[in-house]
Amino acid sequence: MNTTCSNTNVMAPVLDKRYFIYEDFISSLDTLIGSFKGYHSIKSELGKSVLGNSIYNVQLGSGSIKILMWSQMHGNESTTTRALIPFMDWFVKSDNFKKYSLYIIPVLNPDGLKRWTRENANSVDLNRDAQNLSQPESVLLKTAFEVFQPDYCFNLHDQRTIYGTPDGSKGIHCSFLSPAADESREVTPARLKAMNVINQIIDCISHDSNHIIGRYGDGFNANCVGDTFQSLGVPTILFEAGQADDDYYRTETVHSIFKSLQRAIEVIASSDDVDSQKVLSEYHSITPIETNFCDILIKNVPSGKSTVDLSIMYREILSDDILYFVPFLTGVNDTTVKNAHRIIDMSLIDAVVDFEISTGQKIISNSLDIQIFY
Secondary structure, eight states: OOOTTOOOOOOOGGGSSSOOOHHHHHHHHHHHHHTOTTSOEEEEEEEEOTTSOEEEEEEEOOSSEEEEEEEOSSTTOOHHHHHHHHHHHHHHTSGGGGTEEEEEESOSOHHHHHHTOSSOTTSOOGGGOTTTOOSHHHHHHHHHHHHHOOSEEEEEEEOOTTEEOTTSSSBEEEEEEOOOSSTTOOOOHHHHHHHHHHHHHHHHHHTTOSSEEEEOOOOOOTTSHHHHHHHTTOOEEEEEEOOOTTOTTOHHHHHHHHHHHHHHHHHHHHOOSOOHHHHHHHHHTSEEOEEOEEEEEEEEEEETTEEEEEEEEEEEEEETTEEEEEEEEEEESOTTOOEEEEEEEGGGOOSOOOOEEOGGGBEEBTTTTBOOBO
């Protein structure tokens, strides 16, 4: 049976929103793995984080094709982690179980997750630590790579809501990248394989979504994990989970990433020789992404004898295990902002409008429904 782009209802309630308590996630993971009776599945502790939190890996499958995937190396990027639960359930029940061996690190940075920070507890970006290997989490990932010796790597991330198409007409729902392997950005055999998989992913989910799927920028950085693994000859794919319109919980994106993982698995198993020129042509036709969006754009705000445009971004602030989305004024007449996930044109509003701008540029407007939410 062809399961490409199929759906599943397996989703732990703890994963309904962007933030979840780490221990609750591990409990849900244990429940899921406990349901895999009769299948080869192992969950074990890979090591400890800076603060002593356990970092786990899950090994699934009995096949010869080996894929290493890791998620949430940035602690405040949870969408791909949430997608792993339905993906693992699908994988175990599919024919691919006998074709692949998967090594999955669902949360590489539990300290960052608990604090809802990009960096780890030492304020180090783990995705800029591929060469120095200064952090225990970085060492654990590199060790897993060396011991497992994967045929492919999936580097799972979230991207911010600031990305749009080059003309700014549309926001970017998700994006993908076959990272460069060196400064020249030469198309190595590993890059080409990753590009081929990405082309098939985008063909799949583009038919399943009205949103734009983009191509992430491929500037080389040897300190980035994906670039390093690609340079070592292992096809590596960067998954960047974005946002669909005002779905700030990214529920729709979870399903898009789940389907992307499905499609990637099926493509790799069926890939033989590929037409390199066709692969390159299709890959470079994917919409490139640019930083030109904000969350809310208020246009034509009266200011003296003229008007100004105000750019607003939500910051995700964790307090007492609740993740709040707090609006902040980030720009006035910012020419780099071409569009927004919500646009308010003050020239079309006759009523009196209230603005409350407090310390740090936090902005609230009851009349425009610009509020803190969670």
